[in-house]
């Protein structure tokens with residue numbers, strides 16, 4: 600795991616966006632997997648600007664969403680689907696056949712997991728996964744205690760996740776379950792970037808990077824990945840020892 604600390608959120612986002620552009624140039628048939636949420640917002644905006652300016656072709660790239668709230672439709676602006684479509688997908692020339700997002704409204708959530716795993720299997724796995732870190736240390740919706748042996752699965756969300764998650768919605772929204780790629784996907788991804796910004800993330804970053812690697816702190820698993828980068832701003836890194 601390589602750790603980089605940047606003076607501020609903009610510089611962190613600049614670097615992360617450059618990493619994405621680099622991957623697409625290097626492997627125009629690659630597979631991207633992005634988290635939604637506040638942390639990568641600026642990274643995606645910068646990435647889209649850079650991709651447009653350099654006329655980068657996404658037509659042979661594939662894209663999967665990391666996770667989704669169960670029961671929330673794609674038209675709801677708090678959904679991961681809405682977020683990724685709005686910030687990334689509709690600005691770039693992905694082919695719709697190469698995009699796979701979880702359907703939070705599916706009547707068959709387990710089948711939805713199988714479809715995602717099958718899609719990724721057919722595409723040969725993920726080249727670059729970009730993740731954030733939850734206030735409880737989750738990655739995607741892999742909540743504390745989850746085994747790292749799962750591919751896609753349905754999760755009962757912790758109270759921290761359902762209450763913090765309200766920030767994405769215009770009105771109070773009942774959130775109970777998530778559907779997410781598993782940590783096994785993360786471990787099998789060729790390159791993983793984990794981003795964290797702001798002092799509120801400092802305690803969880805300290806636990807993830809300096810305490811035991813454990814299922815209780817899913818973000819700590821990034822340290823076992825052979826090609827992972829953790830990008831922090833100074834505030835998120837402020838509790839680290841060195």
Ligand code: F6R
Pocket residue numbers: 633634635636637638639665666679730731732733734737738739740
């Ligand atoms: C969202 C996701 C979550 C977020 C995490 C941090 O798709 O996978 O794990 O990355 O909850 O969210 P923010 O970036 O809003 O602090």
